[in-house]
Amino acid sequence: MTDLSGKTALVTGGSRGIGRAIVQRLASAGCRVAVTATSQKSADGGAAAAVDAGSEALAFAADVRDSARAQEVVGEIVEKWGGLDILVNNAGITRDTLLMRMSDEDIDAVVDTNLKGSLLYCRAVTKPMMKKRSGSIVNVSSIVGITGNAGQSNYAAAKAGLFGITRSLAAELGGRGIRVNAVAPGYIQTDMTNDLPEAVREGALTHIPLGRLGDPDDIAKGVAFLVSEEAAYITGTTLVIDGGMSL
Numbered sequence: 475m476t477d478l479s480g481k482t483a484l485v486t487g488g489s490r491g492i493g494r495a496i497v498q499r500l501a502s503a504g505c506r507v508a509v510t511a512t513s514q515k516s517a518d519g520g521a522a523a524a525v526d527a528g529s530e531a532l533a534f535a536a537d538v539r540d541s542a543r544a545q546e547v548v549g550e551i552v553e554k555w556g557g558l559d560i561l562v563n564n565a566g567i568t569r570d571t572l573l574m575r576m577s578d579e580d581i582d583a584v585v586d587t588n589l590k591g592s593l594l595y596c597r598a599v600t601k602p603m604m605k606k607r608s609g610s611i612v613n614v615s616s617i618v619g620i621t622g623n624a625g626q627s628n629y630a631a632a633k634a635g636l637f638g639i640t641r642s643l644a645a646e647l648g649g650r651g652i653r654v655n656a657v658a659p660g661y662i663q664t665d666m667t668n669d670l671p672e673a674v675r676e677g678a679l680t681h682i683p684l685g686r687l688g689d690p691d692d693i694a695k696g697v698a699f700l701v702s703e704e705a706a707y708i709t710g711t712t713l714v715i716d717g718g719m720s721l
């Protein structure tokens with residue numbers, strides 16, 4: 475079991491799905507966890523999962539697209555807990571359709587939430603992490619950012635952009651003891667994928683060598699590894715967690 479005792483973490487979009495599983499896993503490893511979501515009620519739900527796992531938690535209603543709120547959230551965590559060791563940029567949405575039918579709003583919402591939001595939170599944590607001369611950031615991307623996917627050009631653009639952020643910041647911050655990595659989940663069973671037609675699910679299954687859809691905790695285990703001491707010499711890389719789907 476990964477030991478993160480004494481550490482503090484911030485997980486964006488920690489109320490449901492993959493984010494909530496990450497919150498639970500980090501909390502179980504002894505980490506204090508701050509959770510953001512779009513409303514106080516959903517953030518409180520994520521924080522409760524951390525408390526149930528035996529950790530201290532904080533909950534913030536914070537739209538990741540709001541730059542001033544990102545600074546406020548990080549400032550409050552640092553004030554309450556004395557620093558921030560781990561950031562997981564997990565909040566994300568999809569607005570799938572063919573590009574010819576995609577509205578400006580579909581493009582802006584997906585790029586601003588998945589890509590710009592991560593950039594804003596990376597920027598907000600940089601100062602406190604540099605002060606400590608240590609820290610670990612994980613950006614939750616997607617295999618779609620590597621392979622592309624018809625009907626997801628907005629999402630694929632945002633998720634591919636996360637690899638650029640990850641590698642650039644790894645180079646920028648490595649000298650200050652801060653590691654930056656990404657995970658690229660495949661098809662994971664959450665609210666995001668629950669609405670997809672049965673035919674899409676069945677089709678995806680035929681492309682997964684390990685023969686099952688992913689569970690949110692499959693991703694959480696990878697994130698917990700990347701932020702732990704076991705990954706002390708790993709930065710600027712992407713851990714693909716997709717049951718072999720992208721092979």
Ligand SMILES: NC(=O)c1ccc[n+]([C@@H]2O[C@H](COP(=O)([O-])OP(=O)(O)OC[C@H]3O[C@@H](n4cnc5c(N)ncnc54)[C@H](OP(=O)(O)O)[C@@H]3O)[C@@H](O)[C@H]2O)c1
Pocket residue numbers: 486487488489490491492493510511512513516517536537538539563564565566567587588614615616617658659660661662663664665666667
């Ligand atoms: N599921 C998959 O197959 C899959 C595959 C590859 C990558 N991913 C990525 O994994 C991450 C988590 O996905 P998921 O499947 O767990 O999704 P999910 O179940 O739909 O949960 C999304 C989370 O993001 C939060 N969120 C959405 N928009 C936000 C905003 N503007 N500001 C703050 N928080 C916001 C939601 O908060 P509320 O509860 O308040 O709405 C929720 O906590 C996403 O980045 C997604 O792109 C998922």
